[in-house]
Amino acid sequence: MSAQLNPKIFKAYDIRGIYPLDINEENIATIIRAIYTFYRRQLKKQNLTVVLGRDMRISSPALAAVAGQTLMDMGAKVIDAGLVSTPTFYFSVLAGKYDAGIQISASHNPKDYNGIKFVYRNGDKLVKVSQNAGMDEVKNSALLGQFAPAVAGGETQPRVNFLDQELETVLSEFDATAFKPLRVVADAANAMGSLYIDALFKKVPGELIRMNFALDGTFPSHQADPFQPKNVVDLQKKVTAEKADLGMEPDGDGDRIFFVDEKGKIIPPTVITALITREILKTTPGAKILVDVRYTKNVVNVIKKLGGQAIISKVGHALITEQLNREGAVFAGESSGHYYFAKQGGTESSLRAIGFVLEVISKEAKPISEIVAGLSSAVESGEYNFELPESPSVKEILAGIVKDYQSGQLSTLDGITIEFPAWRFNIRTSNTEPLMRLNVEGDDEAVVKEKLLELKEKILAYKATEKE
Secondary structure, rough: OOHHOOOOEEEOOOOOOOOOOOOOHHHHHHHHHHHHHHHHHHHHHOOEEEEEEEEOOOOOOHHHHHHHHHHHHHOOEEEEEEEEOHHHHHHHHHHHOOOOOEOOOOOOOOOEEEEEEEEEEEEEEEEEOOOOHHHHHHHHHHHHOOOOOOOOOOOOOOOOOOHHHHHHHHHOOOHHOOOOOOEEEEEEOOHHHHHHHHHHHHOOEEEEEEOOOOOOOOOOOOOOOOOOOOHHHHHHHHHHHHHOOEEEEOOOOOEEEEEEEOOOOOOOHHHHHHHHHHHHHHHOOOOOEEEEOOOOHEEEEEHHHHEEEEEOOOOHHHHHHHHHHHHHEEEEEHHOOEEHHHHHHOOHHHHHHHHHHHHHHHHOOOOOHHHHHHHOOOOOOOOOOOOOOOOOOOHHHHHHHHHHOOOOEEEOOOEEEEEEOOOEEEEOOOOOEEEEEEEEEEHHHHHHHHHHHHHHHHOOOOEEEEEO
């Protein structure tokens, strides 16, 4: 059975592949046994309590059924979370003080994919199993067929509605009675974010205009990936047509969320991070805030003004969760739309991000475009991707670019980042695809356009190909 496994499904941050070619009802049992074996070794317990959740993909019910049975066969007490977003899944493991959790989901990937995100609890923190935290052990165990022996005592607990508990917890952190009745458009892309957005607007005042809220694993509207601007166009049009105060769009499993202002303009995630940071530092002065290396200026400028501690992180949700917990930070924002909170064990909480945005609009009683204008101090290029040639190597390309910009301040935290007084750039290779990624930010649009063009020409000169 282990011979049927494609080793490439074991990614940097999760397990993901095409169904049924890479992941199917037969080989997921092997994967789950490997995960449970890792959990036993890590937590030093025989009978573990494991939350099992899933998304709305066509293949998810069957895969979850096999996963649940396999866990029981191994001796686990399975907490059935049913259909849940990934943030609700994280909340369930933490709030229930369970040992670990497994979520059947392929996030924002197209309909043919499925996968597994899995975590275990360490006190009031969650550990995402990833390349740096156990993924290789799970991979080797699965490929070699080396598992802990099954023990008696496995069972399944009746389904628990964790979303209601999550919503109650999150709303208790805000003055929800002060929320104004805003007009909000949300495009859920027929995916998991529809659940928590729907639940939220049953508790707070305002009008929710729903787009693509019916769960549908075929993604009939568009791919559930708001990081690609083409997938947000319908939302932008609807916001202006409806004269709404705000638009929002989560990704496939709901752990990322993008916001659109009342003019239909996408608000850069770093500006939302700056907004949340400002509110947190008002009540938690001196707190540590993480911001990923791609774009830092908007957030760092707010942190400096308010006396917080800015910490630059690598890119990648598992890496950021690990660093937030290790550094004792209270919040992290990633430029791909992930928002992480210590209160959620260091993992994403889109509900909290929405709560901060609604609260600020209500308190300041002015359009969100005006609010974020006061928080935006830098221009960002957007991410550009390049497919690389076999030769020269990535190392040689990066060395050449470092030499060309040697007068700047270099960081090799994640790829290369070089900073100048008025602008900065980051070039890194993808953890999930054979790509080089370029991001440029600066004090004004002119310098960003100029330096973006300059850097693209340098990369293309190495026979790389720009990818749409």
